[in-house]
Amino acid sequence: MKALIFAAGLGTRLKPITDNLPKALVPIAGKPLLEHVILKLKSAGFDEIIVNVHHFPNQIIDFLKANDNFSIRIEVSDERDELLDTGGGIRKAAWFFDDGKPFLVHNVDILSNVNLNELYIEHLTSNSLVTLVVSKRDTFRYLLFDQKMRLNGWVNEKTGETKPAGFRKLKSHLKLAFAGIQVLSPEIFETMKDLNPKFPVMDFYLSNAKTSVIKGFVPDNFNMMDVGKLDILDEAEKFVRELSFE
Secondary structure (H helix, E strand, O other), X not given: OEEEEXXXXXXXXXXXXXXXXXXXXXXXXXXXXXXXHHHHHHHOOOOEEEEEEOOOHHHHHHHHHHOHHHHOEEEEEEOOOOOOHHHHHHHHOHHHXXXXXXXXXXXXXXXXXXXXXXXXXXXXXXXXXXXXXXXXXXXXXEXXXXXXXXXXXXXXXXXXXXXXXXXXXXXXXXXXXEEEEEEEOOOHHHHHOOOOOOOOHHHHHHHHOOXXXXXXXXXXXXXXXXXXXXXXXXXXXXXXXXXOOO
């Protein structure tokens, strides 16, 4: 099985650590974030992985070489000339996903107990173009799903902004937060082919939600952590140690 790890971000919320280190290599419980994600993917049977890079790319490339690519196939999608955002990053890596099978996309700064095999099977049986891992958690930006867990819209509760603009059926929809993990069917690349090189994937999903089946998946007993801020690094260490005992 194949996967893409988003590791190209600037990690601005983790400054000053990321002034000299890519976010992907920020250590948590003795291992860089990238290693945590690779090992989770590998343990679930994902043995071909592509990692996109931009911020201090050579450090990530050298880290992978030093670890012999963790004894699996790992390629690099190089965005050092221009950071392509999430949608552009997926499309740039399209050449890697040449087997006609769905693939997983995992943010490098997400730690979780999600069962990736269960997620993959859910995608295969749902006939969806995209399956997004989502959860009930406090935030102000929510994806909006109907009762069949199909994505219909998005809302920023702080500003009142909605996507699509003017979306009014808020009360009849489930408000769930994206967890940074998703499975995509390869047909996605045909839908993306005429877009600009740089674009956010969530806006792309929302603009295609009426014509394409994009579903949310809430794992059982789901725990996750977005390791995006300095003040939660200690909490992230504790989180990882607790996961290892599950």
